[in-house]
Amino acid sequence: MDREDIVSVQGLNHWFGTGEVRKQALYDVSLALKRGSLTVMMGPSGSGKTTVLTLIGCLRSVQEGSVRLLGQELMGATEAQLILLRRRLGFIFQAHNLHESLTAVQNVVMGVQVHPGIADDTAETAAAHALGLVGLSDRIGYLPANLSGGQKQRVAVARALVSTPALVLADEPTAALDKDSAAEVVDLLKRMGKTRGTTTLLVTHDNRILDRADRILSLEDGRIVKIEERA
Amino acid sequence: MSRLLQWLFGRLPIGWLQLTRNRPRFAAALAGVAFANVLIFVQLGIMNSMGSATLRPYGFFQADIMISAPDANALSEGGNVARQWLLQAMADPDVADGMALLIGNVPWDRGERDISLTTFGIDPTKPGFLSPAIAGDLGLLQVQDAALLDRLARGISRDEAAAIRPQTPLSFESEGRRITAYVTFAGGGGFGGDGYMMVSDQTFLSLFRTRSSSAPDHILLRLRPGADVQATVARLRSLISDPTLRIRSYADAAQEDLRYQQTRRPTGIIFGFGVLIGVLVGLVIVYQVLSTDVADHLREYATFKAMGYGPRFFLGIVFEEALVLGVMGFIPGLIVGTAILTLMGRITTLPLGMTASMAISVFLGTVLFSALSGAIATRRLAAADPADLF
Numbered sequence: 001m002d003r004e005d006i007v008s009v010q011g012l013n014h015w016f017g018t019g020e021v022r023k024q025a026l027y028d029v030s031l032a033l034k035r036g037s038l039t040v041m042m043g044p045s046g047s048g049k050t051t052v053l054t055l056i057g058c059l060r061s062v063q064e065g066s067v068r069l070l071g072q073e074l075m076g077a078t079e080a081q082l083i084l085l086r087r088r089l090g091f092i093f094q095a096h097n098l099h100e101s102l103t104a105v106q107n108v109v110m111g112v113q114v115h116p117g118i119a120d121d122t123a124e125t126a127a128a129h130a131l132g133l134v135g136l137s138d139r140i141g142y143l144p145a146n147l148s149g150g151q152k153q154r155v156a157v158a159r160a161l162v163s164t165p166a167l168v169l170a171d172e173p174t175a176a177l178d179k180d181s182a183a184e185v186v187d188l189l190k191r192m193g194k195t196r197g198t199t200t201l202l203v204t205h206d207n208r209i210l211d212r213a214d215r216i217l218s219l220e221d222g223r224i225v226k227i228e229e230r231a
Numbered sequence: 232m233s234r235l236l237q238w239l240f241g242r243l244p245i246g247w248l249q250l251t252r253n254r255p256r257f258a259a260a261l262a263g264v265a266f267a268n269v270l271i272f273v274q275l276g277i278m279n280s281m282g283s284a285t286l287r288p289y290g291f292f293q294a295d296i297m298i299s300a301p302d303a304n305a306l307s308e309g310g311n312v313a314r315q316w317l318l319q320a321m322a323d324p325d326v327a328d329g330m331a332l333l334i335g336n337v338p339w340d341r342g343e344r345d346i347s348l349t350t351f352g353i354d355p356t357k358p359g360f361l362s363p364a365i366a367g368d369l370g371l372l373q374v375q376d377a378a379l380l381d382r383l384a385r386g387i388s389r390d391e392a393a394a395i396r397p398q399t400p401l402s403f404e405s406e407g408r409r410i411t412a413y414v415t416f417a418g419g420g421g422f423g424g425d426g427y428m429m430v431s432d433q434t435f436l437s438l439f440r441t442r443s444s445s446a447p448d449h450i451l452l453r454l455r456p457g458a459d460v461q462a463t464v465a466r467l468r469s470l471i472s473d474p475t476l477r478i479r480s481y482a483d484a485a486q487e488d489l490r491y492q493q494t495r496r497p498t499g500i501i502f503g504f505g506v507l508i509g510v511l512v513g514l515v516i517v518y519q520v521l522s523t524d525v526a527d528h529l530r531e532y533a534t535f536k537a538m539g540y541g542p543r544f545f546l547g548i549v550f551e552e553a554l555v556l557g558v559m560g561f562i563p564g565l566i567v568g569t570a571i572l573t574l575m576g577r578i579t580t581l582p583l584g585m586t587a588s589m590a591i592s593v594f595l596g597t598v599l600f601s602a603l604s605g606a607i608a609t610r611r612l613a614a615a616d617p618a619d620l621f
Contacts, residue, residue, distance in 0.1 A: 059537060059618040080541075087539030093620050097534040101248040113242055114539045120237065159538075 007033040012065035036193040043219035058082040090160030092170035096152040098144040105140040111159040130158035170202035246551030260520040264560025267513030272568030274505030283582035284421035289485040294451035311446035325458035331447035346386035349424035352435025372431040381418035384426020420580035521608035537617035557601030
């Protein structure tokens with residue numbers, strides 16, 4: 001594992017189901033993500049992209065192979081260790097998954113308060129700043145129900161980035177955004193990579209993002225079939 | 232409220248925000264908790280009033296020891312005791328005085344309705360056995376067919392009772408005799424009668440012709456100052472020839488009567504079950520609200536799990552909701568419960584009403600059953616799998 005690597009995956013195999021219905025989803029997947037890089041993962045539906053994301057994101061248990069995240073081996077890690085690691089990640093889901101009862105700023109505060117010992121004022125200031133970065137300074141007190149689909153997705157992006165995560169895992173983050181907003185979000189991810197060393201691994205079919213990627217991984221039938229270095 | 236909870240929990244009050252987001256459901260949940268509280272208050276109030284009503288006649292007398300028949304579980308229940316045991320008991324050096332107590336129910340035809348007065352036949356020359364509030368008028372009972380009447384008895388108007396004085400007594404027919412009440416005392420309706428009446432033992436025996444002065448219902452004993460009640464009870468048990476008699480301190484007799492009414496009499500058991508049903512109703516309502524709320528927010532909870540929030544955080548939200556429901560549902564429950572008990576107390580003259588200890592115990596019980604419901608509801612949190620979010 002290179003010292004610059006935030007993530008190192010070696011010989012990763014993964015199965016779903018048990019017994020006769022057991023089906024292999026990943027075959028000997030190996031990859032590494034460098035600090036501050038933006039990697040796009042592409043592939044048809046069912047190719048294993050989401051499985052890779054959830055395994056690196058400590059949301060599933062590693063069954064076979066090795067996944068090292070931020071220097072820690074995930075194979076055999078305890079639930080408590082996985083929870084601590086997840087606090088250093090930022091997740092952007094295809095559906096925004098905002099809490100409907102919380103305002104935009106409160107939703108983003110949740111991304112800060114996961115780290116114990118941060119004062120309420122500090123959390124709110126950081127959340128308001130993060131919303132400003134995604135162009136929603138004037139919507140901080142709005143409930144999700146009063147925001148457009150694109151605005152909700154930008155709140156979700158702000159929530160993922162507010163505590164400057166080491167790694168952002170994103171699943172179609174620009175699907176609900178217009179062209180300009182999508183470009184702003186990707187530029188923000190790129191900027192965070194350069195200025196703060198935040199690494200991004202995102203799954204997308206959006207060609208507008210491909211131009212900005214440092215590397216493109218192509219998966220098919222649970223295997224990495226192509227790695228394209230862009231930078 | 233939001234700020235208060237934020238300060239209290241040290242985080243965003245997500246539970247409160249979730250509950251108040253859907254106002255109609257929140258109002259229905261609070262109404263449900265309040266209803267359960269009212270149910271508990273009313274049942275508990277009746278149970279407590281039964282306790283107060285049971286103990287009330289004990290307060291009319293002053294004694295240290297009571298001797299009763301083996302089957303006398305309550306003041307008005309059981310067989311008689313032989314008067315000779317009073318004489319035997321008086322042989323103990325610490326027994327200062329004794330009095331036979333006769334008890335029976337006297338019907339009184341009041342025209343629109345008949346009432347029944349629990350009547351005590353006592354020795355009018357022994358005021359030391361009566362509470363100070365009654366003892367002063369005891370001399371009046373030496374007049375044949377004279378009575379002290381309960382001014383709070385059901386079926387007797389307050390004005391009518393207030394007019395009863397030695398100069399303007401109230402007479403009425405009962406059991407073929409004309410009873411005259413010269414003064415009144417404060418009693419009240421109970422579960423076994425509409426009120427109380429005190430008469431002399433001689434008047435009592437003329438009212439109850441089948442009863443005999445040699446077989447009273449109980450024997451009351453007063454001890455010399457400084458005497459050890461329990462030691463005297465033990466001595467009397469070996470001194471009195473009948474080993475089957477119930478010889479107890481007066482305080483123990485009252486408590487045993489209370490326990491008997493609450494745990495062995497059907498009324499006590501029914502009201503006890505009423506309280507239990509109230510608790511179960513509250514438990515089910517709070518559980519239903521919380522588990523629905525958890526189910527409605529599984530995706531949000533899964534998102535928080537993905538972000539790194541641990542099990543304690545989710546338990547905290549559910550318990551926060553349980554606390555909010557418990558506390559906010561209790562307040563209207565207390566108000567309505569108090570109003571119902573007061574109204575019932577006025578109508579029945581039973582000692583019904585809200586007490587601080589009842590309010591505190593129901594409040595603590597409400598918080599407890601809400602927390603218990605919350606603990607059960609948290610099992611649904613396991614279904615929030617963050618891997619399903621992608």
